[in-house]
Amino acid sequence: MAVDTKQTKTIGEHYACSMLARHDWAPALTRDGLARTDILAVQTTGQRHTIEVQVKSIRGTSPTASWPLGPNSQSRAEHDREWFIFVAIDHNPLGPMRTFIVPRNHVAAATWIEHMHWLTEPGIPAGTRNTGIERARTSLATFSGYEDRWDLLLNSADEAPVLLPPAFRTYALEARVGLPSGHPWTGRLPEW
Template sequence: MADNKMLKTAGEHWVASTLALHGWAPALTRDGIERTDILAVHVAEARTAIEVQVKTSSDGRNVDGGRGVFMLGRKGLLPSQSLHEWFVLVVLARPTPERPAPEPPAAYVVPRDHASAGFWIVHQRWLTDPSVPAGRRNTPATHGRVTADVFASYRDRWDLLSVPTPEVPVLLPEWVQAAQRDQRFGLPPGHPWHTAA
């Protein structure tokens, strides 16, 4: 448990420092605000304010060779409540005796509604996958997992943060975008893309 808390702390602090390098003034919330780990204001762009939830993964290998596995949980599937809610999914490579100075983290900067759609669709696809053995397809979406490659086109897209999230182009893989229109997969309850379709 302590190890996971340290990983979470490392991810949040790394995101906060990276935001600062991109002109954002970040403040860690210390669990004081639900669904938000960092509040930040851009000092040069009309003082735009954003809410960021950080999810951190480490697979013990290198960032590019590893896959980075994330779980959003129940609250991660809820729709945005503002025009500036983001996930930053971070893959950290842990130091090892053989590699005491691992490569820099990988970051996927994803609007909350894009992340929840991606997580939901990946999980629903798994639930309907006939190759999954019978009796194994009973994990609820709140415990579903997704690999970072689903969000590959969002990697290092810090430039998107000043754009209201409904205006951000959907960069999910084409198969995920097609699956949202498939009745077997759909979208999470209350997702704003239901009304946009």
């Protein structure tokens, strides 16, 4: 039976809202059609920061499960309070949900690095892999360091530690992979 993608989206967005509320944020779902933002949330304690959140949801929780991330999802942040919440929904309705809280600029870099490494991986015959970056997918394993990191939302996304797999930094330094054009890490790749 085919998965209803609208239901998957609904589950993820509402779960993200409930978890934000549990972490002292007042979330509000935006109207469909607002690019890059599914949820606006204001901190109910402290400095009352506001954040913009884009939610991506998938069915499945294995390390190889992956989210499709098109051009809008790969764009760099316009300010320091833009986040993604990735939701992995267990196939068993009673199973646990998994969440990954990732700054938008980390998503842009990770998607590029993972896709370009896959596309140009040494030992793979040229032309075997030819899917363009606009159809990239990013695996759950890529964001495992960000699992349940709700604490990151308390500060600027620009100050968040990079929790990507260590190999991604090595790939980003290679000419065959690099970083997307105009990415803020170009020329000053952070340590991780």
